Structure formats: structure tokens, C-alpha cells
Amino acid sequence: MLEADFEPNTFILTSLVQFYGKAKRTDDVVKIFNQLLELGITPDERFCGCLLNVMTQTPKEELCKLVNCIERADEKLESSENFKNEASQLFNSIGSDVKKAYCNCLIDLCVNLNLLERACELLDLGITLQIYIGL
Incomplete structure (x- = not known):
């Protein structure tokens, strides 16, 4: 996407997180989350909701990867x-x-x-x- 000169935004990155989550590619979800932060984009409520939705579909043994993202995305979502x-x-x-x-x-x-x-x-x-x- 970046090589084709497309500027990623919250909508596109949220869609990618949902896609990778459905495909059970947790590491790619984390990668997209990290890219969002590196681009200086603040995760909005829909992005955080998408992360929560992906967590409901993630195997228990991989949840810790996404918990870290949730805690970094929105302090109100910490346990x-x-x-x-x-x-x-x-x-x-x-x-x-x-x-x-x-x-x-x-x-x-x-x-x-x-x-x-x-x-x-x-x-x-x-x-x-x-x-x-x-x-």
C-alpha cells in the first residue's frame, strides 16, 4: 500500500485489522497496530472496537499479543x-x-x-x- 503511494488512514487500517483477525493472523494484526502508531495515528473508538472484536475470535494462547495492543490503544480498556x-x-x-x-x-x-x-x-x-x- 505504501509502495503504491496510498496514505493509510484509520479506516483502511481498521479494515486490515478486521481482515487479519478473521484470517487468524494475530501477528499481522499486531503489525498493523504498530504501523498505526508509527504513522502518528491515534486509535479511535471504531479501531479499538475492531481490536476487541478480533480478540473474541483469537485463540486464548495468542490473546496476550492483542491485550498489549488494547492497553496501548486506550487506557480505559486496561484490566x-x-x-x-x-x-x-x-x-x-x-x-x-x-x-x-x-x-x-x-x-x-x-x-x-x-x-x-x-x-x-x-x-x-x-x-x-x-x-x-x-x-
């Missing part, structure tokens, strides 16, 4: 001792157009990692904050 409070702060700080996607991905991750209590906390929080309406 915390006060899980429900931190999750609430995260949901209150992001746009309404990505809240449901974030919550869905975080619930999926918790289920995949057998953290069912945290998944239930997130579902409860999603209902309380009206991320999920009509449940």
Missing part, C-alpha cells in the same frame, strides 16, 4: 480491580454508536475466558446503562 466501575466509566466515555459493540465484545471475551461472573456484570451494566433496550 482493573474495580471491574464494574471501570466498565461503567468506559461506556460513559465512548460514543453511543459503539457502546453496544464494545459491550458485546467484552461479554464474549469474558465468556471465552470462563469469566462468567464478569460477563453477567457487563450484561447487567449494559441493561442499567440502557445499552441493551428491551431485554
Whole structure:
């Protein structure tokens, strides 16, 4: 892409992350993330949501590679001792157009990692904050 004089932007890099994630090419996801930072592009909410989505499809043994990216992309997505409070702060700080996607991905991750209590906390929080309406 760079050799063809295309300027990468968040949209293109988000698409590449999604593509490599679906192809189970975790190292390439990390490479794209690093390129984003090297280009001085700040990961936006959609890019971070894409990373979360890729994490739900990533084998457990490779998740640590993506956790590092998430922590570097958005400090609000770091793990915390006060899980429900931190999750609430995260949901209150992001746009309404990505809240449901974030919550869905975080619930999926918790289920995949057998953290069912945290998944239930997130579902409860999603209902309380009206991320999920009509449940």
C-alpha cells in the first residue's frame, strides 16, 4: 500500500485489522497496530472496537499479543480491580454508536475466558446503562 503511494488512514487500517483477525493472523494484526502508531495515528473508538472484536475470535494462547495492543490503544480498556466501575466509566466515555459493540465484545471475551461472573456484570451494566433496550 505504501509502495503504491496510498496514505493509510484509520479506516483502511481498521479494515486490515478486521481482515487479519478473521484470517487468524494475530501477528499481522499486531503489525498493523504498530504501523498505526508509527504513522502518528491515534486509535479511535471504531479501531479499538475492531481490536476487541478480533480478540473474541483469537485463540486464548495468542490473546496476550492483542491485550498489549488494547492497553496501548486506550487506557480505559486496561484490566482493573474495580471491574464494574471501570466498565461503567468506559461506556460513559465512548460514543453511543459503539457502546453496544464494545459491550458485546467484552461479554464474549469474558465468556471465552470462563469469566462468567464478569460477563453477567457487563450484561447487567449494559441493561442499567440502557445499552441493551428491551431485554
